[in-house]
Amino acid sequence: MLQKIKDYDFTLIITPILLAAFGMVMIYSASMVLAVVEEHESSYYLVKQMQWFVLALGGFIVTSIIPYKMYQKLIKPIVLIIVFLLVGVLIFGNTFNNAQSWFVLGPISLQPAEIAKLGLIIYLASIYSKKQSYINEFYRGVLPPLVLTAIILGLIVLQPDIGTAAIIFLIACSIIFSSGIQFKHLMLLVLVGSLLVLLTVPSLITDERISRFAGAYQPFEDPGDDGYHLIQSYLAIGAGDLFGEGLGQSVQKLGYLLEPHTDFIMAIIAEELGFLGVVIVVGMLATIVLRGLVIAKKCTDSFGSLLAVGISAMVGTQALVNLGAISGMLPITGVPLPFVSYGGSSLLVMMTSMGMLNNIAKSVKKNDQDPVPVHKQKDSEKSDFTFEGGKTWVR
Known part of the structure; x- marks a missing residue:
């Protein structure tokens, strides 16, 4: 039992x-x-987040125990659930901040797009791991999974939730890139994707989205409207200096900063705990991402490796989009900071994915501790060794 825990x-x-x-x-x-x-x-918000944390911790424990390879057998129901939820929210969902992205059932609010992130990661990792023997064939090995990916992205854009769609697109790109796709096929996908974006952008342009871009890149042109929230974020970050104003001492949370507990929570961290607090949080997020990529590299199973890449990409891209918004590098998209921002759906998905990543890590560690005996290796594995003059040489 102790050995299993150590794994x-x-x-x-x-x-x-x-x-x-x-x-x-x-x-x-x-x-x-x-x-x-x-x-x-x-x-109020603390209690709700604590309730979600208990549920998320349960998801973490369950997925850390369940062998990750089992998800390959559940691809069809996973896909059906994702599509059902995304179609359902367009018909029966509730609207917040001009996006019909939520199911509200009494005190519980669920965002299907968050669930779609993890579901699509599992789907793409599974499909591309099965296509490894012919991954160099574009129409047979690369293209088919992208059809479902495009459908899911389209359903999320229709809500509209452009920020989440962009994150899912980047996650999909990371998995495709890691699957062993040929460079020329990758460039073809980039070209096709760029053309699709150019075709769809005109229909997505609204006065609100134009104002978000203006607020991100020219906030001082209209400090009382489009640029107001980013300027307040700048004030919070600047006031924190190195060690911050002290926990609980933020001024910007007193009605000045939009969504201080969700989108702009890092600005509050910067104000109250300073640059040091920001570095610690970013360092912990980077630790998770880098650890996930190390596990992906060590995993000998292609499904586990791609699954680890997708989960790491999910944490990393979501963190970068959130940090980009509060710093003015990207438009404000309403993307929460992983693990830290208020939001039950996000916390549940993040902790559940950490359980999956831990199960992959457990498998990797077990394989490292239990090498296959030489007499049980396949001939292809033995071919790395030759014997000349009674000596063993490694090619």
């Missing part, structure tokens, strides 16, 4: 839990005034 990757256990716990502290600090203004208890 787990404690970096991928401790780091996500610490980030989620830290996130709950910052959610309380950032949202207490907002909660009171909305006529709730000051701990």
Whole structure:
């Protein structure tokens, strides 16, 4: 029993839990005034996040125990669930911030697009791992999974949730790139994708999206409207200096900064805990991403390797999009900071994916500890060794 526990990757256990716990502290600090203004208890958002954390921790434990290869047998139901939820939310979903992206069932709010991220990762990892023997054949090995990917992206764009669609697109690109696709096929996909974007962009352009771009790249042109929230983010980040104003001492959360407990929680962290706090959070997120990529490299099973790449890409791209928005490098898209921002659907998916990644790490460690005896190796594996004059040489 003790040996089984040691097989787990404690970096991928401790780091996500610490980030989620830290996130709950910052959610309380950032949202207490907002909660009171909305006529709730000051701990309203904290309590809801804690409830989701318990559920997310359960998902983490379950997926860390379940052998990751089992998901390959569940591809069809996973795909059906994703499509059903994304179509359902367009018909029966609730609208927040001009996007029909949520199911609200009493006190529970669920965002299907978050579930679609992880589901699509499992699907693409499974399909491309099965196509490894003919991955160099574009129409047979590369193209078919992209049809479903395009459908899922289209359903999310229709909500519209451009930020999440962009993240899913980048995740899909990372898996495709890691699958062993030929460079010329990759360039062909980039060309086709660029043409599709050019064709669809005119229909996606609205006054609101134009204002988001203007607010991101020219915030001081209209500081009272389009650029207001980014300027408040700058003020929060600048006020924090090296060590911050102190936990709970943020001024920008007092009604100045939009969504201080979700989209802009890193700005509040910068204001209250300073540059040091930002570095710690970014460092922990980077640790998860890099650890996931190391596991992907060590995993000898193509499905496990691609699954690890997809999960790492999900955490990394979502963090970069969130940080890009608060710093003015990207338009504000409403993407939460992984593990830290308020949001039950995001926390549930992130912690569940960490359980999957831990199960892959467990498999890798077990394989490292239990090498295949030489007399049981296949002839192809033995071919790395030749014998000359009684000596063993490794080619």
